[in-house]
Amino acid sequence: MSDLATLQVHGTIGVLRIHNPPVNALSPKVVQGIKNAVDQFEADRRLQALVVHADGRTFVAGGDIAEFSKPGFEAKTFNGTLARIESLDRPVIAALHGTVLGGGLELAMACHYRIAVEGTRLGLPEVLLGILPGSLGTQRLPRLVGARLALDMILSGKPIDAAKALDSGLVDALVEPGGNDALLERALVYVQELLGAGKGPRRTRDRTPAMEGIEADFFDKALAEAKTKKGAYPAPQRIVRCVQAAATLPFEEGEAVEAALFEECRASPQSVAMRHLFFAERAAGKIPGVPADFTARPIRKVGVLGAGTMGGGIAMNFANAGIPVTIVETSAEALERGLGIVRKNYEASAAKGKLRPDDPAKRMALLTGSLRVEDLADCDLVIEAVFENMDIKKQVAKQLGTVCKAGAIIASNTSTLDVNILAQASGRPADFLGTHFFSPANVMRLLEIVRGDATAPDVLGTVVKLARTIGKVPVVSGVCYGFIGNRMLEPYLRESEFLMMEGASPAQIDGAIQSLGLPMGPCRMLDLAGLDVAAKVVIERGKAGGLPDDPSYRAVVQKMMALGRFGQKTGAGYYRYDGRNPVPDLEVERICVALAEQHGITRRKSSDISDEEIIERCVYPLINEGAKILEEEIAYRPGDIDLVWVNGYGFPDFRGGPMHMADTIGLQKIAARLDHYGSQRGDRHGYWSRAGLLTEMITGGHRFADWPFN
Ligand SMILES: NC(=O)c1ccc[n+]([C@@H]2O[C@H](COP(=O)([O-])OP(=O)(O)OC[C@H]3O[C@@H](n4cnc5c(N)ncnc54)[C@H](O)[C@@H]3O)[C@@H](O)[C@H]2O)c1
Known part of the structure; x- marks a missing residue:
């Protein structure tokens, strides 16, 4: 029997406990475990209710995407299990925390009640992989939050937070953060309250989706928009059709629509391509010669040399992640101009509502300008983004090799120059590598990390890890003209x-x-x-x-x-x-x-x-x-x-x-x-x-x- 999901008994309450670290993804074994636990619960008539709860830092954060590409894949086993959970004759309560995504949210919606820790995020991100939620997410979500919000959530793939989930009816109660055991305890109390109030099963499938604010041509318009804006992608138009089915057809008919359209998406070359990129992103972090358990150098402070087009944008990445940055320029004018552009950038984002009103000031406070390269002496990583000229860059590398403290990482943002030559010029080639940001550096996700012949494995590993911290997609390249x-x-x-x-x-x-x-x-x-x-x-x-x-x-x-x-x-x-x-x-x-x-x-x-x-x-x-x-x-x-x-x-x-x-x-x-x-x-x-x-x-x-x- 699978121990990835087990039934535990707390008095007269059953607890279906999912344990598949790190994110409790729904592998076939987890699904089998859930199925067995449901069998046990069904047979045990002493139990009055079932709580679904996951170990670790999150509830189920999604399906097992590798499964989608296997021959003979079908969603039926999991969907059948969800149907059985929903039809149980005693109340089922999902206790949610962390990121409740994809199959995780579909599981939660098949339960009768949902409570969530404040700050939990809930969403259906399948569209980002060129597919649609294929375990009745498109049918149950509209029944809980209404057709409009459901369509929004499934089309964007963006999660909502617990407060909005409470507001929209996706969850029934919020729980203060306090750890996993506290959540389970709270869930057990919640169950007693339900039982005390004589509440029984409340099945999502039996509900009618709220249609407030949905005009007669709502779905036609949504379909037309999906065609014009996202016509190259397989999922958006099909998602509209699924949500329309949820809003207009009985559950079983909607279920059939979703199953057929899911399969079309899954088999599409576009989805295969998008899933390939998903796995490529994971694989890119595995670097030959860098052991999985390497010790990263701590990066608490960053230095940037040059506040031009690239330097300013590079500095923003770190400030956005809460890491203080010292920016060094050659003249007060250049420094003022560079910092002024950064400030304007932040203010524009705040004006568009992409940042909170006090964010620009907070982030600017993390940036310190200087005209003295010696002020970079306490930085853990220094990136030079000065003019693209070998003589200037060699001189700068040499200077940084002297100024930077022992153990600091020195990086060049060069787009074309030989990183090995710069590394030698620094006198500390093991500490040296290339960090090739793309313009605009605060926006573009790619970071090409150039591995010099002498770059130390922990230096490379540290920068790859740091790239992820600042929201970049790191790709390691060897040294050659133009890199990859x-x-x-x-x-x-x-x-x-x-x-x-x-x-x-x-x-x-x-x-x-x-x-x-x-x-x-x-x-x-x-x-x-x-x-x-x-x-x-x-x-x-x-x-x-x-x-x-x-x-x-x-x-x-x-x-x-x-x-x-x-x-x-x-x-x-x-x-x-x-x-x-x-x-x-x-x-x-x-x-x-x-x-x-x-x-x-x-x-x-x-x-x-x-x-x-x-x-x-x-x-x-x-x-x-x-x-x-x-x-x-x-x-x-x-x-x-x-x-x-x-x-x-x-x-x-x-x-x-x-x-x-x-x-x-x-x-x-x-x-x-x-x-x-x-x-x-x-x-x-x-x-x-x-x-x-x-x-x-x-x-x-x-x-x-x-x-x-x-
Ligand atoms: N612009 C792009 O699209 C792009 C993209 C990727 C990489 N790059 C690379 O990034 C680097 C910077 O390019 P950019 O477009 O930001 O150039 P830029 O001319 O806009 O900025 C360079 C800045 O460096 C300053 N500077 C020059 N010498 C200095 C020194 N010794 N100390 C401190 N500051 C000094 C200059 O005053 C200037 O403000 C180059 O290596 C370039 O190849 C640029």
Whole structure:
């Protein structure tokens, strides 16, 4: 018998105790245990009521997502158990604490009464995995809180807190926090009160959903909105249909609707992709060479060098997590400007209601400005975000190596420079690594953590852990030009520029790429980031001898910079700007015609360049570069690469990232198209040469999903 869920007896009350640390997830064994406990309770007529209670820091926080992908998965066993709990002839009370999510909330809603510790959070986050609550969550929640709030909660996936749950009828009483035993005691008292008042079972399925404020066209409107705003995702439209079924059909009919639509979501490629990312995020924390039980260095105070675009945003991440930050600049003006932007950012968030009114002042109080690098001496971690220039950064690294206290971690936010060289310059290479934040650094979730050759395992482990504390998705990269993300971006931008010189317009290229679900194609993205910034990176790389021997390589962006077309900030780049609106600009075509002539590139009619060619030429080399990155062990796993692209570059989560998408397309097709463009274009510079890994995988019949193969 499973001991993950057991029936205990307290006088005349049965207690179904769930014990599956750390979060009491509903594995098949837990479900079996619950079923056995219900059998026992049913048979034991001495028991007057049943309390459902979980050990540890939370009630059941969700289902076992790995189960969803197993062949033959069905929700029926659990749903049947919930139905049996609901039909019990004696009252069943759920005692809730922690995070009551997904299957956990579905279990709680099948009980007759619910009490919750103040601060408990309750929600149905399935939509974030491309599915819908498939254990009658869509049918029971509307019956408890009304159709409007239920739809809101299931569509957003966002949990509500216990106070709101009480207010809306999802829970019946709140309990003061006081530990798990106190909760159980309180639940036992609550049961006695119910029994004393002669209250019996109160089944959610027998209730009618409240329809207050629900107009006749409520569901039509909700469906239309789900289609326009979330049309690429499988779940939102189906969620609307399920809640509509709950509101309009008998329970059994709604149950059938939910079961059918759940299965459609579960089997959809989008949900498979989103579940892949869920597991990739978990796996990314496992770093070869860093033992699971490593001792993290305490990070109580952080230093940031440079209060420019990145420094200010980086500092905000730590202040948001309650960690004090010292920011050092070279002049009072630069410091004042940097801190002023941070303050404005916080005030704007407070004005939008995203922060409490007193939060901006509280967070600003955690930031201390200074003009003396010596003031970083008491910091546990110092991140430099000064100009991207090797000489300046080497000097700064050396200075930090002297100033920082023993045991402090020193990090560089460089996007392109060699972290090993900087590590050596610091004189403390074991304490050194790269922390590559993405812009805006306070918003973007990705943090590429660059492991130098000499980075100590505990330094790496500490920063990965810290990244999670500040709400980032950490991905470890080895040292190479551009690390994982920007290195893969390079062939993507290269091809987008060649396509422009061949006759495709920026709008045409962006349109094709955006049809995949990226919010911006390469041209709009660079216009926003600054074509001057992008061109300087190319020029610097050229100076360091890192460019192919090809004068047409990234020629467009360099020309744009030379012409002062820096993008949105100067009102013209690959587009002309009407405010923030990009407008196609014939001047860009003239520039590309001239460049094509200069470099001997044959132009075609833009109508002869298909969206398919644009996608294949921009995205397949990017995937190929990803394969090279894996081969060189710059990235540990294909999933790490996918996380980089989804969280740092807007790659759509419903495609699971470029490497997951490669599996979906088929590696053979990708290889064949790389070969095709290579032979068509005469591949003098090796732009189309396949990663050896790709060929190996095709020969071995592998997919990236099977990584590691041996
Ligand atoms: N801007 C981006 O999108 C982006 C994205 C990722 C990484 N990065 C990297 O982040 C770093 C900073 O970039 P940024 O865009 O914030 O640059 P920025 O020019 O906006 O800011 C750099 C700041 O550093 C200050 N500074 C220069 N030398 C200093 C020193 N010795 N001590 C203290 N302060 C000093 C400057 O006064 C300036 O305010 C670069 O390495 C860059 O490659 C930038």
